[in-house]
Amino acid sequence: MTAPLLDIRNLRLGVALGRSVHHPLLKDVTFQIMPGEAYGLVGESGSGKSITSLAVMGLLKKPLAVTSGEILFKGQNLLSRPKREMRRLRGNRIAMIFQEPMTALNPLSTVGRQIAEMFVLHQGRSWGEAERLAVEALGNVRVPNPDRRAKNYPHQMSGGLRQRVMIAMALACNPDLLIADEPTTALDVTVQAEVLRLIKELCAARGTAVLFISHDLGVIASICQRVGVMYAGCLVEENETRALFENPRHAYTRGLLGALPRLGSRSAHGRQRLVDIDSIIADRSTLTETRFIAPRGPEGGQP
Numbered sequence: 001m002t003a004p005l006l007d008i009r010n011l012r013l014g015v016a017l018g019r020s021v022h023h024p025l026l027k028d029v030t031f032q033i034m035p036g037e038a039y040g041l042v043g044e045s046g047s048g049k050s051i052t053s054l055a056v057m058g059l060l061k062k063p064l065a066v067t068s069g070e071i072l073f074k075g076q077n078l079l080s081r082p083k084r085e086m087r088r089l090r091g092n093r094i095a096m097i098f099q100e101p102m103t104a105l106n107p108l109s110t111v112g113r114q115i116a117e118m119f120v121l122h123q124g125r126s127w128g129e130a131e132r133l134a135v136e137a138l139g140n141v142r143v144p145n146p147d148r149r150a151k152n153y154p155h156q157m158s159g160g161l162r163q164r165v166m167i168a169m170a171l172a173c174n175p176d177l178l179i180a181d182e183p184t185t186a187l188d189v190t191v192q193a194e195v196l197r198l199i200k201e202l203c204a205a206r207g208t209a210v211l212f213i214s215h216d217l218g219v220i221a222s223i224c225q226r227v228g229v230m231y232a233g234c235l236v237e238e239n240e241t242r243a244l245f246e247n248p249r250h251a252y253t254r255g256l257l258g259a260l261p262r263l264g265s266r267s268a269h270g271r272q273r274l275v276d277i278d279s280i281i282a283d284r285s286t287l288t289e290t291r292f293i294a295p296r297g298p299e300g301g302q303p
């Protein structure tokens with residue numbers, strides 16, 4: 001049997017309130033991503049999606065701290081790796097793209113130079129060779145006129161093109177895992193669709209696994225084979241994407257699906273009614289619905 005690429009086990013994470021007291025933010029989060037698989041984490045704002053990905057990248061900053069659990073990447077626990085090794089891993093074996101590329105790109109350096117830096121830092125290439133590879137990388141993410149565009153500064157590009165630059169940087173070293181945290185939320189719908197298609201095609205062609213984070217189940221469904229649903233710091237349900245849509249078992253997942261706008265569903269006034277998820281989960285503080293629900297096996301039992 002193939003071993004998981006990423007294996008997060010009982011991850012607990014919190015805000016340090018004192019030396020040993022933590023306010024919990026993640027509670028026993030457990031999920032696996034197989035090599036080449038696209039896995040989606042969906043949940044409302046504040047449910048813990050981003051801090052999960054930052055923990056994987058080793059980028060949590062105080063007062064946030066992992067209190068227990070394991071993050072195994074290719075069988076090795078990232079939580080016990082020295083900082084130097086994590087720096088080598090980031091950008092090389094695990095790469096990340098964020099919602100707003102402007103915050104991740106250096107405004108004072110051309111995009112070609114920034115992509116070239118990946119080849120110099122992680123692959124020890126000469127600058128001349130790295131700059132040639134950077135133009136090639138821009139072409140691979142379908143940036144028109146890559147030679148000319150490589151000389152642009154980030155502010156000279158549209159949001160969609162900047163996100164393509166981020167994807168080119170992230171995939172430069174052919175990582176095993178790409179973490180995409182709401183990469184298309186800030187883009188127009190048409191540009192969003194193009195960028196999603198690009199991520200999907202490039203990762204499938206290279207066999208790169210994806211951890212795709214979004215609050216939008218529709219976006220997740222277009223790219224991921226499996227989905228984990230997060231609510232209040234817990235992974236409350238996990239299933240294959242199609243099965244989750246056909247048979248959502250957790251109240252919060254049903255709420256999320258019910259809140260997806262659908263073509264053709266209109267009220268008597270001709271307007272579509274949007275469903276309020278809060279009306280489905282009455283009291284968040286009790287967290288009575290945060291029990292994990294695993295996918296059913298073929299006969300409806302556990303697989």
Ligand SMILES: Nc1ncnc2c1ncn2[C@@H]1O[C@H](COP(=O)(O)OP(=O)(O)OP(=O)(O)O)[C@@H](O)[C@H]1O
Binds near residue numbers: 064
């Ligand atoms: N530096 C921090 N200090 C204290 N609490 C934090 C810090 N960063 C995040 N949190 C808290 O951790 C919880 C999870 O945050 P996280 O950013 O992971 O949510 P999210 O699901 O990614 O939401 P969003 O979609 O809005 O980014 C939230 O309650 C948030 O307020």
